[in-house]
Amino acid sequence: MLDVFLIGTGGMMPLPFRFLTSLVLRLNGSTMMIDCGEGTQVALRKKGLSANPIDLICFTHYHGDHISGLPGLLLTMGNSERKEPLTLIGPKGLERVAGALRVVAPELPFPIVYREFTGQEADFSIAGYEIHAFRVNHNVPCFGYCVEVPRLGLFDPERARKNDVPLKYWNRLQHGESIEDGDRIFTPDLVMGPQRKGLKLVYSTDTRPTDSIRKYAKDTDLLILEGMYGDKTKLPSAREKKHMMMQEACEIAAGSGTKELWLTHFSPALTHPSDYAEELKAIFPNTVIPKDGHSTVLMFED
Secondary structure, three states: OEEEEEEEOEOOOOEOOEOEOEEEEEEOOEEEEEOOOOOHHHHHHHOOOOOOOEEEEEOOOOOHHHHOOHHHHHHHHHHOOOOOOEEEEEEOOHHHHHHHHHHHOOOOOOOEEEEEEOOOEEEEEEOOEEEEEEEOEOOOOOEEEEEEEEEOOOEOHHHHHHOOOOHHHHHHHHOOOOEEEOOEEEOHHHOEOOOEEEEEEEEEOOOEOOHHHHHHHOOOOEEEEEOOEOOHHHHHHHHHHOOOEHHHHHHHHHOOOOOOEEEEOEOOOOOOHHHHHHHHHHHOOOEEOOOOOEEEEEOOOO
């Protein structure tokens, strides 16, 4: 299962009632964050979460409302005497931008591993997460993230016998280990059935609707998209500033086969996003207009 926490739902600036957009995922003891704007630490605390277990942070882009909370987060981790490495993932320029922000956090008791990428897409496999970054359409280089949790097939003893796998290796193989024995190498696929359906989540903000979002949104368990504006008179501004209307996000969801859509990255001027609920649910019924701290648990299918 995958725990999902939408820590903040705001865009541009934190407000007394709304923190900046940040997402936290938790899987088998590993915690992953996407974006870390100003106030993220406070939002974490309000949700009852700690910064210390975070071992991976992905950044969509380097506007302040998506990364300015990083120095304080690093200091908090350092003050807790964390020793484990922290991995940062983001488009080209990550180490330069994060390094500049670290002027106020120059000495940390743990190493930082930078994983920068270039091009239109990039793939990473970390701590059980299969992460796919994809380019979207903002006024600076910006990426959405598709996070998948694959699920192995069931152990198949008949398959193991058919492939002449010694009984003593069955347990180790079904837990993902490969074993070398003389001239033979035994791999997990020799004892496992077909891979089962895993979990899939997509997160994308600060963008116009794109084919890349539509591609990765297909058949997601949860789709989290920017809903900067709800007032249709704001469409020219959304087009100019490369943001997405709430209605446009719902249209993407309606054509994607996703199970549920969460909207986020609301404009500071959008005081009551829920005012648009009826209109949005008419486009895509499983639309959620969340408040800070909204969470769920994505479960594997039986």
